[in-house]
Each structure stands twice: as structure tokens, then as C-alpha cells.
Amino acid sequence: MKKKQKIILIRILITAAMLILLNLIPVTGILRLALFLAVYLVIGYDILKKAGRGILNRKVFDENFLMAVATIGAFALAIYDRSGDYNEAIAVMLFYQIGELFQSLAVQKSRRNISELMDLRPDYANLETDGTLVKTDPEEVAVGSTIVVQPGERIPIDGVILEGTSALNTSALTGESLPRDVHEGMEAVSGCINLTGVLKIRTTKEFGESTVSRILELVQDSGSRKSRSEQFISRFARVYTPAVCIGALALAVLPSLIRLIAGLPAQWDVWIYRALTFLVISCPCALVISIPLSFFAGIGGAGREGILVKGSNYLEMLSKVKTVVFDKTGTLTKGVFQVTNIHHGTLPDAQLIEYAALAECASSHPVSLSLKRAYGKEPDRTRVDRIREYSGKGVVAVVDGKEIAAGNFRLMEDLGIAYQECHSQGTIVHLSIDREYAGHIVISDVVKPDSAKAIKELRELGIHKIVMLTGDNLKTAEQVARELRVDQVYSDLLPADKVEKMEQLIGEGTLAFAGDGINDAPVLTRADIGIAMGAMGSDAAIEAADVVLMDDDPVKLPRAIRISRKCMRIVYQNIVFALLIKVLCLALSAFGVADMWYAIFADVGVMVLAVLNAIRALRVRGL
Amino acid sequence: MKKTYNIEVDCANCANLMEEASNKVNGVVKATVNFMALRMSVEFEEGADTKAVMKEVLKACRKAEPDCEIEL
Numbered sequence: 267m268k269k270k271q272k273i274i275l276i277r278i279l280i281t282a283a284m285l286i287l288l289n290l291i292p293v294t295g296i297l298r299l300a301l302f303l304a305v306y307l308v309i310g311y312d313i314l315k316k317a318g319r320g321i322l323n324r325k326v327f328d329e330n331f332l333m334a335v336a337t338i339g340a341f342a343l344a345i346y347d348r349s350g351d352y353n354e355a356i357a358v359m360l361f362y363q364i365g366e367l368f369q370s371l372a373v374q375k376s377r378r379n380i381s382e383l384m385d386l387r388p389d390y391a392n393l394e395t396d397g398t399l400v401k402t403d404p405e406e407v408a409v410g411s412t413i414v415v416q417p418g419e420r421i422p423i424d425g426v427i428l429e430g431t432s433a434l435n436t437s438a439l440t441g442e443s444l445p446r447d448v449h450e451g452m453e454a455v456s457g458c459i460n461l462t463g464v465l466k467i468r469t470t471k472e473f474g475e476s477t478v479s480r481i482l483e484l485v486q487d488s489g490s491r492k493s494r495s496e497q498f499i500s501r502f503a504r505v506y507t508p509a510v511c512i513g514a515l516a517l518a519v520l521p522s523l524i525r526l527i528a529g530l531p532a533q534w535d536v537w538i539y540r541a542l543t544f545l546v547i548s549c550p551c552a553l554v555i556s557i558p559l560s561f562f563a564g565i566g567g568a569g570r571e572g573i574l575v576k577g578s579n580y581l582e583m584l585s586k587v588k589t590v591v592f593d594k595t596g597t598l599t600k601g602v603f604q605v606t607n608i609h610h611g612t613l614p615d616a617q618l619i620e621y622a623a624l625a626e627c628a629s630s631h632p633v634s635l636s637l638k639r640a641y642g643k644e645p646d647r648t649r650v651d652r653i654r655e656y657s658g659k660g661v662v663a664v665v666d667g668k669e670i671a672a673g674n675f676r677l678m679e680d681l682g683i684a685y686q687e688c689h690s691q692g693t694i695v696h697l698s699i700d701r702e703y704a705g706h707i708v709i710s711d712v713v714k715p716d717s718a719k720a721i722k723e724l725r726e727l728g729i730h731k732i733v734m735l736t737g738d739n740l741k742t743a744e745q746v747a748r749e750l751r752v753d754q755v756y757s758d759l760l761p762a763d764k765v766e767k768m769e770q771l772i773g774e775g776t777l778a779f780a781g782d783g784i785n786d787a788p789v790l791t792r793a794d795i796g797i798a799m800g801a802m803g804s805d806a807a808i809e810a811a812d813v814v815l816m817d818d819d820p821v822k823l824p825r826a827i828r829i830s831r832k833c834m835r836i837v838y839q840n841i842v843f844a845l846l847i848k849v850l851c852l853a854l855s856a857f858g859v860a861d862m863w864y865a866i867f868a869d870v871g872v873m874v875l876a877v878l879n880a881i882r883a884l885r886v887r888g889l
Numbered sequence: 890m891k892k893t894y895n896i897e898v899d900c901a902n903c904a905n906l907m908e909e910a911s912n913k914v915n916g917v918v919k920a921t922v923n924f925m926a927l928r929m930s931v932e933f934e935e936g937a938d939t940k941a942v943m944k945e946v947l948k949a950c951r952k953a954e955p956d957c958e959i960e961l
Contacts, residue, residue: 319955323952323953328902366900376925377927491921492921503902551902558924559901562925562926
């Protein structure tokens with residue numbers, strides 16, 4: 267508890283104790299008034315001060331003003347009536363302060379809850395200088411320095427692993443609890459926790475440019491973009507408070523005047539009391555605090571699961587998504603080309619791949635690289651001789667004294683070799699050995715294991731239209747689309763065409779675009795909501811997107827939508843609930859059914875319930 | 890140019906008041922106060938002296954809400 271909160275708590279306790287005491291000892295007259303006034307000042311002096319200052323600054327209508335007028339009025343009425351019942355005024359102040367304290371504790375708790383979980387900031391880096399380790403402020407480590415990360419420490423700066431193997435806990439970045447194995451030559455992303463082995467890392471970025479800093483910045487700035495609901499509430503509060511003040515004034519004066527004119531007793535005290543009750547009920551705190559708190563909790567909860575939302579406006583929009591457009595490569599598919607099939611082979615598969623990998627050993631074409639990966643070993647170049655490359659067709663080389671040709675159908679036609687056509691999607695590498703056809707290897711991008719599940723879940727969320735855009739050819743695109751049950755496919759698109767397609771699709775309800783952030787930054791920006799996937803280490807994606815999914819699992823997308831919907835549900839619940847209760851109680855007080863005790867319970871009670879409801883948005887596990 | 894500052898303020902409505910007041914200061918294009926994160930981001934006019942502008946912003950905020958603090 268902070269010092270301010272402690273002071274208020276002490277004041278609340280003193281007031282409560284004194285109030286009980288004063289009701290037990292029989293003091294009367296002026297002494298009684300003085301004692302009650304003293305207690306009133308203990309609990310309410312700061313409110314009175316703030317209200318007074320508000321009047322001086324000509325900013326009259328705030329909740330301090332409401333409370334000050336209501337309690338002073340209640341005191342005045344008690345003096346006028348000679349009832350000696352000053353409890354009401356103090357109770358109103360007391361409960362108001364209890365409510366405020368509760369609210370400030372709740373806000374503080376959720377603030378800490380979120381910052382703890384997003385507490386990625388590394389305190390130091392072990393900088394290696396002249397063979398010794400020096401603990402250094404991460405901001406002072408230059409690019410290209412060597413740092414050492416011990417097991418249990420957080421990687422402070424992005425870099426490449428020079429020495430050591432270990433497992434990294436990436437959960438703070440991705441929400442993924444499975445450790446990631448890393449070894450020499452791999453990238454080390456800052457923010458991950460080193461679990462098992464000592465790692466020596468050469469930094470490739472400054473601290474300020476590293477993943478961890480960028481994420482921190484993004485999270486901290488997320489609240490600066492306000493949602494429509496929040497804007498509605500702050501506009502509402504601006505109009506609402508003056509309106510209820512005028513309403514209360516009218517309630518205090520008009521009925522009595524009308525009664526006077528009608529020749530009835532005016533009953534000033536009755537109507538003024540009702541007006542004061544009206545004022546107490548009308549305090550807008552429940553709305554003003556619970557709506558931003560809900561969004562804050564929702565964004566914080568999502569962040570914990572590796573879903574970074576850049577502002578509450580995006581959370582609001584995410585909940586209304588009607589169309590989802592996916593980029594294919596890297597988003598729904600792995601974006602890595604793999605040998606997926608071997609057809610019509612005359613030799614064992616391993617042998618064919620070995621020949622193909624050896625023949626292509628000099629090339630760095632993606633197809634050759636995937637053949638080498640499938641081969642699994644470093645090709646022994648001494649077995650290869652006389653390599654001739656045919657651009658756009660393939661390679662002919664002599665391997666182990668046999669002439670191997672590896673390439674597309676054009677190469678086979680040029681060499682006059684009869685080949686088998688292939689009906690699979692992807693890139694086909696035909697092989698011949700000594701001018702004899704030996705079969706073909708199919709290389710294609712593979713669909714991510716969870717893509718189909720993600721799309722199914724999106725449909726269950728009532729998203730009617732799922733579109734896929736790709737630069738690939740129609741055949742490949744259609745095959746993937748069929749497999750994943752996508753509604754519409756647009757293939758053979760250049761990056762500029764994707765933006766154009768996006769513009770045609772926009773306008774039929776809120777549209778979200780999900781891409782891997784490579785080459786599609788313009789599309790991410792153009793969509794109503796741009797969602798970048800697999801952003802660990804990709805700056806461009808973090809920059810251009812509105813929502814960043816830290817790992818590249820497409821199932822995170824329906825999850826993000828469910829989280830946003832839960833948050834919006836809570837926001838609407840709070841708006842409707844708070845307004846309904848307020849309006850109901852205002853009406854009751856105007857007709858004299860509710861007295862000031864009801865009023866303060868209505869005000870504080872609604873606020874407490876709304877705040878508790880708002881904090882619920884933090885819980886997103888299992889959604 | 891855009892800069893972000895840590896702030897100290899007690900209630901959500903007070904944060905709104907700070908935001909309103911800051912937006913009226915000369916040299917500020919747009920100020921946003923995030924009560925939950927206790928941060929204020931200010932977009933300055935081209936060529937504005939950020940330190941001088943922030944002093945004015947703090948003054949304006951204090952007037953609207955005396956209990957506030959901006960870490961400059």
C-alpha cells in the first residue's frame with residue numbers, strides 16, 4: 267500500500283471509530299455539532315479542499331463538488347431540522363472514501379499484475395572485456411560486443427550465439443511454455459530466459475533496438491490509442507455531471523415552488539434532501555474508472571499470452587472482425603520448402619536425393635537448398651565433376667562417374683529424355699542418370715499443423731469470410747485453399763496487387779489481415795487491423811501491425827478475437843449495468859423512496875462491482 | 890516529434906483533465922494520457938523546444954489537477 271492510501275485508511279478507521287463512539291455517548295446541542303463536524307473534517311477535508319479549488323479554477327462540476335455539496339447540505343438540513351442526526355453526512359463521506367480507496371487499490375493491483383508479467387527489462391549485461399566479465403548497463407553495450415548469459419539470466423540484447431548450447435524459455439515473449447533449443451550460430455532473442463547452459467553471444471543490435479525494448483515500448487504506449495467506448499465515456503462524463511447538477515437544483519426548487527403556487531405547504535427540507543440524495547447517486551466514478559480498467563486488463567491479459575495489442579481501439583475492432591484475410595506463405599504455411607514426395611523412382615529414395623543434392627551442390631537456389639536439407643549431410647564435392655548450369659532449367663553434372671541431370675521438364679525435353687508428368691502441387695525436380703529417367707522429387711511449402719484448426723475456430727466465432735492471398739501459382743494456392751477450407755483465393759499476386767485486392771475487400775465489415783510481416787507491411791497498414799505473426803525479431807512487422815502475435819501459431823488469431831470479445835462484453839456490461847442502476851436510483855430518490863444511505867450504497871456498490879467485473883478481463887487463460 | 894513521460898496521478902477523471910489541459914498548451918500537437926499505464930505521450934510541433942513546452946504542460950496540468958506529477 268502506498269503512503270497516500272495508508273493515510274486514507276487510517277482516516278477511515280478513525281472516522282468509523284469516532285462515529286460509533288459519538289452515537290454511544292449522550293452529548294447534545296452545540297457540543298454535539300462541534301464533535302460531529304470535527305469527524306466530518308477528518309474524513310472529508312481533502313474533498314472539500316478539492317471542491318473549493320475547482321470552484322476557484324472555474325471547473326465546478328466534478329465528483330468532489332458533488333460530494334461536498336451533498337454532505338454540507340445534509341449537515342445544514344440536520345441543523346435546520348434540529349434533529350441532531352449528523353450521521354448521514356459523515357457516512358456519505360466515509361463510504362465515498364472507502365470506495366475511492368478500494369478503486370485505487372484495484373487499479374494498483376492490476377497495474378502491478380500486468381507490469382510484473384511484462385517485466386522483461388534486463389537489469390544488466392555480462393560484458394566480456396579482455397577475458398573478464400563486467401556487469402554493465404545494457405544500454406551501454408555497443409553492437410558487436412560479446413556478452414555472456416548464465417543459466418537463469420535473461421538475454422539482455424539481441425545477438426548471435428558464438429558458443430554454447432542451451433534451452434530458452436520464450437514464454438514472456440510468446441506465451442509458449444515449451445523451451446526452445448538453441449545452439450551455436452543461432453539467433454538469441456532478448457527477453458528470453460536462458461535455462462540450461464552458458465551462452466556466449468555477439469550482440470547484433472543496440473539495447474534500444476532489441477526485441478525486448480521494442481516490446482516494452484509497445485506495451486507501455488498501448489493505452490495512448492483510445493477506443494470509441496473510452497472516448498464515449500469521457501465525453502459522457504463531461505456532459506453528465508453538469509446535467510445532474512442542474513437536475514438536482516431543479517428537484518430542490520421546482521416542486522416546492524409549484525406547491526407554494528398551488529397553496530400547499532412548500533416542504534423545502536423534504537425536496538432539498540431528495541436533491542442531495544440525487545447528487546450522491548449521480549457520481550459517475552463507476553463508469554469513468556471501470557471502462558479504461560477493463561481495456562487495460564484485457565490488453566494486459568492478451569499480452570501475457572503473447573498477443574500484443576497496440577491500443578484499446580484495436581482491441582475493440584478485433585472483436586468486430588467480419589472478414590479475415592490471410593497471406594499464405596509463412597502465415598498458413600511454414601514458408602520453408604521441403605521435399606514432400608518422390609515419384610516414379612528407379613532407385614531408393616535416399617539414393618535419388620543424394621544424387622540430386624550432389625548435382626546441385628554448387629547452387630544456392632532455394633530448391634537446391636531444400637534438396638541439401640533433405641540429404642542431411644554436407645555434399646562431398648570431390649565426388650562431383652563438370653557441373654553445367656542451365657539457367658531456369660536445372661543442372662547437369664557428373665557424380666561418381668555417372669551423368670546426373672536434375673531440373674524441370676524443360677531440361678528433360680532439351681536432353682530428349684521421356685519424363686513422367688506430376689500432378690502434385692509444388693516445384694518438381696526431374697532426375698535422369700546417364701540419360702535414363704530416374705523419377706522426380708516434389709518440393710513444396712508445407713501447411714502449418716494448426717492452420718486448419720485456426721480457420722475452423724474462426725468460423726465458429728462467426729467470421730463468414732476467410733480469404734487467402736498469395737504470390738504463388740493458382741494450382742498451389744487452390745490445393746492449400748481446399749485443404750484448409752478457405753472461402754476465396756487470389757493467386758499470382760505481386761505485393762502491390764495484394765494492396766489492391768485488399769482495397770476491394772475492405773468495406774464489407776471490419777477486415778483483419780494476417781501476414782508474417784515480410785513484404786506485406788503495406789497490406790498490414792491498409793487493413794482495418796493488421797496482424798503480424800511470428801514477430802520475434804522482426805522489427806518491420808512490429809512497426810506496421812496493430813496486433814502482433816509473438817509466435818507464428820495461427821491458432822493465436824481466433825484466441826485474440828475471443829479475448830477481445832470477452833473484454834468488450836465486460837465493457838458493455840459495465841456501461842449498461844452502471845447506467846441502469848444509476849437511473850433507477852435517481853428516479854427512486856426523486857420520488858423520495860431512497861434516502862441518502864441507499865444513495866451512497868448504490869454509488870459505492872456499483873463502483874466496486876464494476877471494478878471487480880473489469881478485472882475479470884485480465885483472466886484469459888483457457889480462452 | 891513524439892515523447893513519452895511517466896506521470897503520477899490518482900484518478901481516471903483527473904487524468905482526463907490533465908489530457909484536456911495539455912492539449913491546450915502552445916507547441917503541443919496532441920497529448921494523450923494513459924491513466925492505467927501512468928504514461929503521457931506528447932506530440933510536439935515541428936521545431937518546438939520540448940523542455941519549455943513540457944514546463945508549460947506541467948503548469949497547465951497542475952492547474953487542472955493539483956495532485957499530479959510529470960517526470961520530466
